[in-house]
Every structure is written in structure tokens, then in C-alpha cells.
Amino acid sequence: MSVLFKNIAILAGTHSPDTIRKGPLKGAALAHLPVIENAWLLTDDNTIRDFGPMSEMPPDIHAGQVIDASGRILMPAWCDSHTHLVFAASRESEFIDKIKGLSYAEIAAKGGGILNSANRLNAMPEEELYQLAKERLNKAIKLGTGAIEVKSGYGLTVEGELKMLRVIKRLKATSPIPVKASFLGAHTYPLAYRDNHEGYLQLIEEEMLPVIASENLADYIDVFCETGFFSPEETERICRAGMQYGLQPKIHANQLNLSKGVEIGVALNALSVDHLETMDDAAIQCLAGSDTIGTLLPTAAFFLGMAFQPARQLIDAGCAIALASDFNPGSSPSYNMNLVVAMSCIRMKMQPEEAINAATLNGAFAMDVGDITGSITRGKLANLVLTQPVPSLAFLPYSFGNNLIERVMIAGQFV
Ligand SMILES: N=CN[C@@H](CCC(=O)O)C(=O)O
Numbered sequence: 001m002s003v004l005f006k007n008i009a010i011l012a013g014t015h016s017p018d019t020i021r022k023g024p025l026k027g028a029a030l031a032h033l034p035v036i037e038n039a040w041l042l043t044d045d046n047t048i049r050d051f052g053p054m055s056e057m058p059p060d061i062h063a064g065q066v067i068d069a070s071g072r073i074l075m076p077a078w079c080d081s082h083t084h085l086v087f088a089a090s091r092e093s094e095f096i097d098k099i100k101g102l103s104y105a106e107i108a109a110k111g112g113g114i115l116n117s118a119n120r121l122n123a124m125p126e127e128e129l130y131q132l133a134k135e136r137l138n139k140a141i142k143l144g145t146g147a148i149e150v151k152s153g154y155g156l157t158v159e160g161e162l163k164m165l166r167v168i169k170r171l172k173a174t175s176p177i178p179v180k181a182s183f184l185g186a187h188t189y190p191l192a193y194r195d196n197h198e199g200y201l202q203l204i205e206e207e208m209l210p211v212i213a214s215e216n217l218a219d220y221i222d223v224f225c226e227t228g229f230f231s232p233e234e235t236e237r238i239c240r241a242g243m244q245y246g247l248q249p250k251i252h253a254n255q256l257n258l259s260k261g262v263e264i265g266v267a268l269n270a271l272s273v274d275h276l277e278t279m280d281d282a283a284i285q286c287l288a289g290s291d292t293i294g295t296l297l298p299t300a301a302f303f304l305g306m307a308f309q310p311a312r313q314l315i316d317a318g319c320a321i322a323l324a325s326d327f328n329p330g331s332s333p334s335y336n337m338n339l340v341v342a343m344s345c346i347r348m349k350m351q352p353e354e355a356i357n358a359a360t361l362n363g364a365f366a367m368d369v370g371d372i373t374g375s376i377t378r379g380k381l382a383n384l385v386l387t388q389p390v391p392s393l394a395f396l397p398y399s400f401g402n403n404l405i406e407r408v409m410i411a412g413q414f415v
Pocket residue numbers: 084113114117224252255300326328329330331332
């Protein structure tokens with residue numbers, strides 16, 4: 001079916017094919033969000049067919065449905081390039097511990113955190129895990145998410161990790177939006193290997209990765225490179241093991257400490273290094289001189305009460321920045337990308353245009369779908385967000401916490 005949107009107050013994110021070909025928006029280019037005011041857009045089947053200013057709309061357009069978008073913004077759906085959407089149970093008891101003053105690291109050290117999620121996940125049948133994940137994904141789509149990356153990392157056993165990745169593979173097959181999978185077996189050391197790191201690294205290399213590759217269960221290799229989790233040397237070893245199977249690194253770096261994750265990610269040509277709460281000048285310069293995307297996860301910093309990522313310094317240094325939700329039960333129990341964008345403006349001093357680009361086009365590039373989604377470009381997927389009537393683009397992050405989305409279109413269909 002084709003849908004014609006008419007009288008769109010602001011059609012935002014109309015990046016040209018030339019811009020898309022150049023890859024992620026870096027530095028000052030991030031502030032350039034092309035818009036057409038008083039515009040029309042036509043979808044055809046699952047794609048964006050054409051668009052332009054109302055004054056130039058061809059008189060003979062035929063569409064199955066016509067929408068009057070007066071006063072509204074039409075823009076690309078969010079591209080959430082970092083989530084842990086597959087998990088068995090929420091962890092609000094740890095939330096209480098955090099309120100009482102325990103840190104993320106202290107909760108992890110007493111057997112909570114990722115290990116808590118791993119115990120619950122290993123006990124849950126695959127079908128139930130899939131149903132829970134599918135429900136969450138559908139809710140995220142209704143909030144405007146039109147492409148998503150999902151990680152394993154709550155199994156930490158051969159069976160558990162494969163179970164998670166098989167769930168993600170089913171989501172890929174059944175979800176209306178693009179889904180990418182990252183293998184995060186190196187999320188933390190399971191208790192059984194606490195004093196035998198070599199044994200767990202070998203388990204990943206010899207028992208997990210070969211099966212993952214043969215069943216085509218992952219697109220990326222991820223490691224939590226952090227003090228108390230995986231050292232820089234261990235991170236590099238696991239990334240290289242994944243790379244032998246064609247998995248590009250996309251790693252957790254510099255969340256709690258200057259972990260060297262950024263430097264390792266850049267050296268290994270990682271697609272992205274994610275978190276970046278804790279950065280020094282060397283790490284910022286290293287990222288700026290690379291093609292690796294820095295994915296900022298402000299809701300995780302917010303939830304853990306940490307300093308926010310230094311978005312301004314990163315952008316001013318010339319880095320390519322994406323924004324993602326980090327949706328997970330421990331450090332970011334929200335998949336709301338609208339909130340991520342608002343928080344990035346309010347707390348990281350990003351301009352609304354920068355935040356929208358980072359959460360759409362650059363997010364798409366951070367999961368290799370920049371050629372099919374993340375902007376209003378002819379031939380791309382019609383994955384679109386139509387807002388309620390709003391006075392301006394800046395109103396979206398300004399009016400934080402309010403749901404301003406009226407309709408979401410995925411592959412040309414309203415959801
Ligand atoms: N930092 C490591 N991993 C997740 C949190 C996982 C958890 O606490 O369950 C993150 O990206 O924030």
C-alpha cells in the first residue's frame with residue numbers, strides 16, 4: 001500500500017544519498033539536520049518513494065491513504081544501536097540497593113548485577129524468553145524505534161549464550177524492523193570461572209564461537225572492557241577470536257574507568273565503542289582520529305548516577321557520535337529513545353539537531369544499516385515517526401518525558 005503524507009510542518013532528516021555514502025556524521029557535520037518545511041512524502045510498499053515541498057507536489061499522485069500532517073514533524077524512526085533486550089527478569093531490588101548507596105561495582109561484587117540476570121536467564125526456557133523479548137521489542141517500536149541491536153551476555157554458559165542468540169535470531173526473522181545481534185559472552189566472568197579466566201576465555205573461543213559462526217547467530221563481537229570485568233588484553237584476545245569468524249568488534253568501553261577499551265576498539269577497527277562515561281584527552285583524540293563510532297548511553301549514566309558522557313568534547317574533537325538506550329535490567333531499564341534524545345540535550349548539551357542525527361542516521365551506521373534506514377532518503381525503508389502537533393523541532397527534547405509520538409510507520413505500515 002502507498003501512503004501520502006501532506007502538509008507536513010517539518011520533514012526532518014532528509015539527508016542526500018551523497019551524505020549517506022560518506023558514512024557517519026562526524027564533528028560539526030552532526031549539527032546539520034536537513035529539513036523541508038511544509039512538505040509531502042509518499043511511501044510505496046515498504047519504502048520511501050519520494051518527497052519534497054508542498055509547492056512542488058505533483059498533482060497526479062495516487063495513494064491508498066492520505067494523511068494530513070499539518071503542524072506535525074515526520075522523521076526517521078529511531079535507530080537504537082545498543083540494547084540488552086533479551087533478559088529473564090527485572091532487577092528492581094538492586095535499584096533499591098542503589099538508592100541506599102551501593103555502587104554498580106559493589107552490587108556486582110556481591111553476586112548481583114549481570115550474574116543475577118544470568119542465573120534467571122539460564123533457568124528460563126527459550127520460548128518464554130523469546131515471548132518476553134518480543135513483547136518488549138513491540139513496545140519499543142511503538143515508542144518510535146525502527147532498528148535495533150540486541151546483545152547476548154546474560155547466559156555466560158555455552159547453553160545460555162546460544163539460547164539468547166537463538167532468541168535474537170528469531171526476533172530477526174519475525175520482527176518488522178532490522179535487528180542486529182552482538183555476542184557478549186565476555187560480559188562478566190561466571191562464578192565457576194572467577195579464578196580461572198583462561199578456562200572461560202577458552203570456553204568462548206572453543207565452545208561458543210564455533211557454534212555461533214556455524215549457526216550464523218551473531219553479527220558482532222562485544223566485550224565488557226572494564227576494571228573487574230575483562231582486561232584490555234582479554235578484550236583484545238576475544239575480539240580477535242570473534243574477528244576470525246567475521247564478527248566486527250562493537251565493545252563496552254570506558255564506562256566506569258579509563259579501561260583502554262576505546263584504544264583497543266580503535267586499533268581493531270571496531271564498528272563502535274560504547275558507553276564512554278570516563279574519557280580522558282588521549283581517549284577522545286584516539287577516537288576522533290578513527291572511523292569507529294562513539295555510542296553514548298546517557299540513560300545508563302543517569303540511572304547509575306554517574307557523570308554524563310562528554311558529548312561536547314567528543315563532537316568538538318571531530319568524533320562520530322551515536323546515541324542508544326542501553327536497555328537492560330541493571331543500568332538502563334528504559335527503551336525510550338525519545339528520553340535518550342531529551343537527556344542528551346538537557347545533560348550533555350547536545351543541540352536537538354545533533355541528538356536527532358545521532359539517534360537516527362549515526363545509530364543506523366553503528367549497526368550497519370545506514371544504507372537502508374536512519375534518514376528520509378528515497379529508496380530507504382519507510383520507518384517513520386509522525387509526531388503530534390508541535391511548535392518546533394526543539395520542542396521534542398524540550399518537552400521531555402511526554403510522549404509526543406502520534407503514529408509510527410514500519411516498512412510502510414502503521415503499527
Ligand atoms: N555495562 C555493562 N553491561 C550493561 C549492564 C548490564 C547489567 O547491569 O545487567 C550496560 O551496558 O550498562
